[in-house]
Amino acid sequence: MDFYLGLAQIVGVHTLLGLSAYCVLLTGQVSLAQAGFFAIGAYVAAMLTVLAGWHIVPALAAASLVAGATACAVGFPALRVRGLMLVVATLAFGEAVRLFFFNFDYQVAKGEVKIGPAGGEGFRQIRFFPENGWSTLDVLVFIWVFVALVMTALWWMDRSRAGAVLRAVGEDEVAAQSAGINVTAVKVSAMTVGGFIAGLGGGIFAHYTAHIEHAQFGVALATFAIAYPILGGLSSVFGTLIAVVFVQAFLIEGLRFLGDWRNLLFGGLILFAMNVRPRGLIDAATIAAVKRMRIRNREPGNARTQGAE
């Protein structure tokens, strides 16, 4: 059972990472900086709980704010470019963050041992959860409360004017600008929200892996971050969740027994999924079909309705 709870923890954290990229992708921008914001969140939260002795909740709040503020600061110059140039710029930022932590050494003596980030050797003993007696289930609930909050907020935003504005910018920037939308402000806002969510995910990640190091926040993680919402589809926040479950639970865990073949199959299955569902696993047509089905079921004279009566 513990294994499945642990797997659900991983799915939760990766969902936050995917949702951080989802926000930016809604505005039509492809950002590879999410791994950088994730790293910032991880290191800030870990330093606050391990070195400063904070409780994890304020530590996560602070980590999210720092990552969000960094995303906002990066957003202004980075979003002046678009398309491939933006991909390169955000990738460069992500690598800069990774290399910063690769060289970041800030250890303090605690008793006989030194604790804190130790450059290339990473940051060990981030043990807030076990040291405070949290069970795997407690950690799982904690993670999914944040996932639920973020998903609800994004779901609500999608249905509000803010969501319409984000999608308008994503669909046609020029048209949106001509309609009076401040495109730069919208993009920077999306980047900031994305950074905030990535920072939150990173903070939790640091605490459930107990050890973090620069190598965990490389290009592979950045690619996963944008792969989740693209694979899941941008029509709904639930698409990202479905994609994370598909990748983490099925491709990575489910196919573990295949050894090296898993890596080959991994790429092949994603290609297959993208070919079969080019607009994502949950696209607009799927959502419309689900809505139609629900309406049909509610209509008077429907078999199910009659059965219920």
Added chain:
Amino acid sequence: MLKVSLSDDIPALEPGAKFRIIADFAAYDAVADREGNVMIKKSLTIIAALGAFAGAVVAVPAEAQERAVKIAGFGAKSGVVRVFGINSEAALKAALEQINNAGGVTLGDGTKGKIALEYYDDRCNAEEGISVVRRIASTEAIIAVGPTCSNVAESLFGILQKKVGDSSDSGLQFPIIADVAAKGGLAKISEWAFRNVPSEFEMYKSLFAWVKTQYPDVKTIYGGVEKDFAHSNATFGVIKAQAEAGGLQLLGQGEWLLNDTTFSTQVREMKRANADVVAISAHPFTTCGVLKEMQRQGVKPKLLIGLTSSSSIETLQGCGVQAEGIVIPTSFAPVTPEAAKAAEQVAKFGGSADLHSAAAYEIGFILKTVIESQKVMGKPDTVAADREKMRAGLAALKETDGLLGKVGRTADREAIKPFLFVHAKDSTWKVLHRPGS
């Protein structure tokens, strides 16, 4: 009528149980017929037949089956460092085959049992390593052997309970003994963590002391390090410190990454430094890349020193010519009858014996000793107690039998292994010096 106790009967089917199941279903048939429920009847007949078949399959081997003590192994079986996982799995299988063929282990109640191994791939990824260990902990495995990578060990040992019996610490209570993860001081992270890896501090300390006596004319050293790999990076710190303690002047260092394939800039810097000694702290893949580039640029130091993990067949296969003369301290070479036999056995399982896989091989025999001394039961209902016993047994060890001689155990659950220096000669590893001999 259909008995609810059916499922209770199955695990302990005694002779004739399958016939009782059929009889129970036959009684139900009569009711079904009366009610005219033909579909249910047919389905239940099929289920009864399947149940009888399953009963036969379960019941017959149950009498002949011996108890199996389950252990798990895990490591990188895919990715850049996959060879380490493959070798470890082969070594564990080889050791367990030896043990099982010799009668297995004596369990707590005096019965004989076999040791069964299940090996998992963690891709040298910390997150996947945690997931793998959680999966292993949810099985009947009483201990896990692994991981390959030090970064995975850092995370894994971090999620274990730090101090045994600390009820305020909800960390995982599961014993793990590392065979490959070589970064110094990992076992002290948790009292559930153990290692059977050599002390690189002692190895390089001894090596540079030996260099001082054998190469009195060498004065300078240049270092090269695979910077993004925890083991290489940490050991480079040890090499630098010991080289300087040995009186060598460090002229500089080149850095590269595990996945790098070009090294011309780093080697150009190395050439410019023109040091007497070049020490490369990297695994076989990039060590070979650097050695080939050194040959291309004509860099010929008086002495070449390598990382412990590079004293393997992969280095010789990848760049045997270029590695000619490289000196490496290692805790394994087929220099004793036991070690030669182990190398042969590991090869039989498709692996290669080196200092890491030899550690896995030794672990197989360490586990046998602990299982027997701690009276492990190996039953599904004693899994938690057996894990405790394994931990306590490993912690109590003061000395174990290694392939090169006696292996000491420290209070912080590390090993003090005998070692020797090897050098590459004609694309084979030859023993150059045995400290203390």
